[in-house]
Amino acid sequence: MSATIHRVLVRRGPNRLRDLDPPTGEHLSEVIRYEHDRVGDLVHVDLKKLGRIPQGGGWRMHGVGTEAARASKRSGPGAGKLGQTYLHSALDDHSRLAYTEALEEREGPARA
Known part of the structure; x- marks a missing residue:
């Protein structure tokens, strides 16, 4: 499918990232990426x-x-109704370290 999409884009013209730039008409020279200064800032x-x-x-x-x-x-024990699982994910903006945990409750474990 990606080959088909590529052929259509080549045929119509905008097959490069520089051609898909916002209406300013400027070419993208680098990827704009924000990053906080220290681990844990965001x-x-x-x-x-x-x-x-x-x-x-x-x-x-x-x-x-x-x-x-x-x-x-x-509903009921052994009846087949299974419910939901909640994935709690956290991503540090500086280091791009990610953590995901599957929990049965939406709020997560009680913290003391």
């Missing part, structure tokens, strides 16, 4: 909610309205 934090898929697949695998799909919506 930490980006993100939270991503992911639904867990039942063993054997959910409704997309078995079809809407099937017994397997209905079982995945039932």
Whole structure:
């Protein structure tokens, strides 16, 4: 697919980064990247909610309205309803060191 996109861009003209510059018309000479001076000055934090898929697949695998799909919506222990997992991610702006942890709660563990 990327080869197709490349051929279309070459045919139409804007196949270089310099051709895709903002309306100023200036060529990009270097990548503009911000970075804080010290480690820990700026930490980006993100939270991503992911639904867990039942063993054997959910409704997309078995079809809407099937017994397997209905079982995945039932609540209670061993009933098939699995809930969500939350990915907590942190990225340091200076060092680009990243950390991600999968937790069952949105708020994360209680801190003392």
